[in-house]
Amino acid sequence: MLNFHKEHKNLVLAAGGVFIALSILIAIVPAFQMQGTEPIPDEKPLTAEEREGLHVYVSENCMACHTQQVRNIEMDNMWGSRPSIPSDYYYSKKRLDVWRQSPSVLGSERTGPDLTDIGNRQPSEDWHLLHLYNPRAVVSASVMPSYPWLFREVDSALLKKDDKVVAVPKELFNKPGKKIIASNDALRLVDYLKYLKQTELPGGTINDFIPALKKIQAERNEGQQAGGLDGAKLFSQVCAACHQETGKGIVGAFPSLVGSTIVTDGDTEKLIRVVLQGYDARTDYGVMPPFGDQLTDEEIAAILTHERSSWGNDAAPVTADDVAKVRQYVEMELNK
Amino acid sequence: MKKCKMVILLFLVILPNILSAQEKITTDNWLSSPGIIGTFVLIAIVMIIAIVILFVKINGYIDSLKRRQIDTNKMAFDDELVALDDADIDAILEKRKAALKYKLKGNELSGSAIASDDKGLIQRVEKDPNNAYFDEKKKTSLSLETPLELKKIVIYYIGAATLWLVLGTLIGQYLGMKFVWPEMDHQSWLSFGRLRPVHTNMVFWGWSSLAMIGLGYFVIARTSNNKIHNYSWAWTAWALINATVLLGSLALMAGINNGGGEYREYIWPIMLMFAIGLIITFINFYKTVATRKISEIYISNWFILASLIWTIVLAIIGYLPFYQDGLGETVIQGYYMHQGVGMWFMTFTLGLVYYYLPSALNKPIYSYSLGVLAFWTQMLFYTMIGTHHFVFSPLPWWLQTIAIVFSAGMVIPVVAGTTNFLMTMKGSWNHISKSYVLPFFLVGTIFYFVGSMQGSVQAFRFTNFVWHFTDFNVAHSHMTMYGIVAFFLWACIYAILPKLTGREPSQVLVGGHFWLAFIGLFAYMISLMAGGTYKGLSWIEGNAFIESVILMKPYWVWRAVGGSLMFISHLIFAYNFYYMVIGYKKIKSSVLAKPIEEITV
Numbered sequence: 003m004l005n006f007h008k009e010h011k012n013l014v015l016a017a018g019g020v021f022i023a024l025s026i027l028i029a030i031v032p033a034f035q036m037q038g039t040e041p042i043p044d045e046k047p048l049t050a051e052e053r054e055g056l057h058v059y060v061s062e063n064c065m066a067c068h069t070q071q072v073r074n075i076e077m078d079n080m081w082g083s084r085p086s087i088p089s090d091y092y093y094s095k096k097r098l099d100v101w102r103q104s105p106s107v108l109g110s111e112r113t114g115p116d117l118t119d120i121g122n123r124q125p126s127e128d129w130h131l132l133h134l135y136n137p138r139a140v141v142s143a144s145v146m147p148s149y150p151w152l153f154r155e156v157d158s159a160l161l162k163k164d165d166k167v168v169a170v171p172k173e174l175f176n177k178p179g180k181k182i183i184a185s186n187d188a189l190r191l192v193d194y195l196k197y198l199k200q201t202e203l204p205g206g207t208i209n210d211f212i213p214a215l216k217k218i219q220a221e222r223n224e225g226q227q228a229g230g231l232d233g234a235k236l237f238s239q240v241c242a243a244c245h246q247e248t249g250k251g252i253v254g255a256f257p258s259l260v261g262s263t264i265v266t267d268g269d270t271e272k273l274i275r276v277v278l279q280g281y282d283a284r285t286d287y288g289v290m291p292p293f294g295d296q297l298t299d300e301e302i303a304a305i306l307t308h309e310r311s312s313w314g315n316d317a318a319p320v321t322a323d324d325v326a327k328v329r330q331y332v333e334m335e336l337n338k
Numbered sequence: 339m340k341k342c343k344m345v346i347l348l349f350l351v352i353l354p355n356i357l358s359a360q361e362k363i364t365t366d367n368w369l370s371s372p373g374i375i376g377t378f379v380l381i382a383i384v385m386i387i388a389i390v391i392l393f394v395k396i397n398g399y400i401d402s403l404k405r406r407q408i409d410t411n412k413m414a415f416d417d418e419l420v421a422l423d424d425a426d427i428d429a430i431l432e433k434r435k436a437a438l439k440y441k442l443k444g445n446e447l448s449g450s451a452i453a454s455d456d457k458g459l460i461q462r463v464e465k466d467p468n469n470a471y472f473d474e475k476k477k478t479s480l481s482l483e484t485p486l487e488l489k490k491i492v493i494y495y496i497g498a499a500t501l502w503l504v505l506g507t508l509i510g511q512y513l514g515m516k517f518v519w520p521e522m523d524h525q526s527w528l529s530f531g532r533l534r535p536v537h538t539n540m541v542f543w544g545w546s547s548l549a550m551i552g553l554g555y556f557v558i559a560r561t562s563n564n565k566i567h568n569y570s571w572a573w574t575a576w577a578l579i580n581a582t583v584l585l586g587s588l589a590l591m592a593g594i595n596n597g598g599g600e601y602r603e604y605i606w607p608i609m610l611m612f613a614i615g616l617i618i619t620f621i622n623f624y625k626t627v628a629t630r631k632i633s634e635i636y637i638s639n640w641f642i643l644a645s646l647i648w649t650i651v652l653a654i655i656g657y658l659p660f661y662q663d664g665l666g667e668t669v670i671q672g673y674y675m676h677q678g679v680g681m682w683f684m685t686f687t688l689g690l691v692y693y694y695l696p697s698a699l700n701k702p703i704y705s706y707s708l709g710v711l712a713f714w715t716q717m718l719f720y721t722m723i724g725t726h727h728f729v730f731s732p733l734p735w736w737l738q739t740i741a742i743v744f745s746a747g748m749v750i751p752v753v754a755g756t757t758n759f760l761m762t763m764k765g766s767w768n769h770i771s772k773s774y775v776l777p778f779f780l781v782g783t784i785f786y787f788v789g790s791m792q793g794s795v796q797a798f799r800f801t802n803f804v805w806h807f808t809d810f811n812v813a814h815s816h817m818t819m820y821g822i823v824a825f826f827l828w829a830c831i832y833a834i835l836p837k838l839t840g841r842e843p844s845q846v847l848v849g850g851h852f853w854l855a856f857i858g859l860f861a862y863m864i865s866l867m868a869g870g871t872y873k874g875l876s877w878i879e880g881n882a883f884i885e886s887v888i889l890m891k892p893y894w895v896w897r898a899v900g901g902s903l904m905f906i907s908h909l910i911f912a913y914n915f916y917y918m919v920i921g922y923k924k925i926k927s928s929v930l931a932k933p934i935e936e937i938t939v
Contacts, residue, residue, distance in 0.1 A: 006640075007634050008635065010628050010643075014624065014644070014647060017640075017643070017644040017648070018647045020718075021681075021721060024721040025651065028673065028722050029673035030661060030670075033662065033667075034661045036666045036668070036669055037664050039664050062529065063531035063532055063598050064531055065598035066530065066534045066598070069807060075730055076880075077878050080883075087732050088664060090732070095663060101594075101607070102595070102597050102605060103597045103659060103662050103667060104667040105597040106667060107598075108668050110807070111812075113887075137520075138520070138521075141884060144884070144887070145516075145517055145887060151525075235882075
């Protein structure tokens with residue numbers, strides 16, 4: 003009979019053997035099974051640039067604060083339209099190189115927002131670059147570190163044609179004759195962030211989130227029945243990252259909506275077009291990405307009505323029909 | 339025995355109810371969810387015990403104040419005497435003189451024997467009984483005959499560990515301040531993302547691991563009644579582990595990490611050195627135990643040998659690449675990070691406590707069998723629960739469920755261990771006010787129960803719903819790695835070093851270390867737990883994410899305050915360590931081996 007109290011060899015063998023057996027059962031076998039995952043049909047592989055960006059993401063250890071997993075619970079619905087599935091990680095979670103393993107992008111701490119769908123939520127390259135240069139330039143309450151070492155300061159005269167100049171507001175950088183340009187690392191990192199988009203499942207999106215508390219759920223349903231969407235809330239979720247909650251934007255990066263003629267014009271066509279198609283007419287500001295695919299007519303109408311009636315703006319509301327008309331018109335133009 | 343069975347039966351009946359209660363996830367009455375209530379109760383336990391300790395101390399202080407009051411009354415009496423008339427005084431003095439002249443022969447009440455403490459009953463002699471501020475603690479009354487080589491190994495392992503503790507917590511403190519002032523610096527190698535793993539890995543592999551192994555060397559040799567198999571291997575392992583932490587930290591700051599999986603951020607060529615260090619240590623320990631001079635293997639050695647072999651297996655599984663693409667990596671990550679804590683730090687430290695606690699109290703461990711039960715259940719339950727770090731994640735539901743169920747099973751080893759330690763302390767409670775070692779053991783034991791149980795309730799689906807991804811996790815990991823492991827390690831260090839070197843640290847400074855660390859940890863923990871809960875509730879409400887950042891700000895300030903207290907306590911500890919070991923070689927063993935009477939008188 004085994005006597006662990008006196009036989010050191012058997013004690014060590016038993017402890018080691020059982021542990022290895024349990025480990026194989028609970029870790030190695032499931033890990034092997036998970037490795038057999040295949041990609042979703044529409045899922046895009048990373049380009050060389052995006053992969054380079056992933057390497058920067060890992061080097062700076064962005065995983066310490068940012069998760070990339072939409073859990074199947076209601077509160078995570080704001081980070082993606084469906085819960086994450088193993089196939090979502092098919093391309094990004096591969097061994098990096100001989101020295102480094104597959105990156106732990108799922109993360110364990112959400113000190114900053116989840117990045118599963120950041121490419122859809124925030125498609126503007128200018129926003130990302132300014133945000134990396136100094137997060138507080140665009141989100142004043144942010145606690146994210148600045149990454150100035152991903153940028154370089156150059157003489158305006160020595161600026162090359164393909165240098166990407168970052169539109170930094172004067173309060174943060176005010177040296178006459180100098181410009182901030184993004185390094186290759188910063189541009190690749192932004193490429194990777196823009197790549198992060200949830201792939202739509204072939205069968206369409208099914209809402210399989212476990213609902214949160216009943217009270218909130220009920221309130222939400224009531225709100226939706228009682229008179230449509232909350233424009234202010236949508237604005238703060240979609241637009242405030244650049245144009246700020248105050249609507250004043252950031253001088254030198256994102257234009258103000260307060261008193262803007264485009265926003266308050268009696269004819270809303272131009273305004274709706276800017277939202278649907280994006281806008282890149284002014285060199286003194288960053289590029290506005292298009293939101294036509296991301297927002298419904300009702301949502302755009304709610305946001306625009308909010309913009310036109312807040313911060314001292316006083317213009318007539320926009321209806322979903324207005325938006326639908328412009329959308330039709332834009333599509334016709336494209337078909338031509 | 340019958341009672342015990344009843345309790346187990348009751349537990350088995352209630353357990354499925356507790357677990358199934360987790361199925362319905364609603365936050366309507368989150369305050370009354372079992373997980374949250376459980377956590378409140380557990381935290382309250384620590385509070386109450388702290389208050390009891392404080393009360394005992396205050397009681398002692400009040401007693402000494404009373405004694406001082408009596409002194410003042412005496413002085414008032416003296417003044418009265420001065421004010422008396424000369425004639426009155428003369429009369430009183432004459433009377434007194436007569437009384438004093440009366441003399442006994444001097445032997446009316448005694449025999450002719452010389453007074454001596456033949457049975458060694460007198461343990462200490464108060465030299466300064468009117469010290470109002472601190473209870474005088476019991477001095478270390480015996481020293482242990484230990485080979486100089488072993489002493490040197492223990493001291494150098496703990497010394498290196500102390501250095502990493504101070505440096506690692508300085509970095510941790512700096513990181514905590516970055517939440518309050520994100521623009522503190524603009525150096526790439528000091529940025530939050532790169533520095534966070536430097537902190538965690540440094541206190542894990544530098545402080546805790548080196549201190550554990552150093553203390554382990556003494557336990558292995560002592561309980562096997564044997565010499566360490568090979569002293570020079572110990573030095574090789576020492577150099578390898580220190581090199582791992584040094585090179586690993588530099589690599590992380592340079593932006594070279596293994597892909598960001600927590601606690602395996604060092605790339606494999608660096609971690610390989612650590613693994614080799616562990617293998618050398620294991621062989622050295624094993625050979626020492628194998629040639630032991632007594633027939634039984636003491637329970638401490640079970641824990642220590644097993645934790646070494648488990649951790650070697652763990653490091654290999656954690657770093658082998660064959661099954662780690664896609665979510666395979668995530669399965670291994672959950673397994674690795676939990677086992678790193680459970681199979682290495684927890685198991686090894688428990689092994690140390692099974693030796694140092696009874697030896698500090700000079701009595702045997704309460705139950706050997708409970709220790710054995712705790713050992714096997716630790717292995718069985720702890721191994722299965724890694725995936726509870728990924729509840730609601732895309733990992734298979736069955737893996738998550740196993741993790742949650744076995745998390746509840748952790749009750750068995752934890753209750754067994756806690757009972758064993760508390761019952762060993764039972765009957766020696768007065769030592770808490772008389773010893774500077776026991777408060778550390780007591781806090782470690784209480785946190786062992788509270789921290790582990792809190793971790794188990796945190797794995798339940800509802801509590802996970804509120805707390806996962808929030809700062810609550812950070813509070814939990816400090817409660818365990820600091821409240822349990824660090825406090826136990828300090829207890830062991832203060833218990834053994836004076837016996838090896840013959841130099842005791844100042845009691846005021848040990849007390850300062852204890853209270854600063856304890857209050858600091860409490861401030862740290864409570865602020866992040868409260869803030870983390872509000873953060874989770876804010877997310878559930880569907881508020882904009884930035885609101886959860888804004889609401890955390892005051893809690894982050896308090897965390898930084900708690901962290902500062904903890905860091906200051908480590909500076910005091912480092913000084914105490916320095917004081918205990920300085921010039922230890924010069925003290926002759928003959929002085930150390932003084933008979934008890936000579937030391938106490």
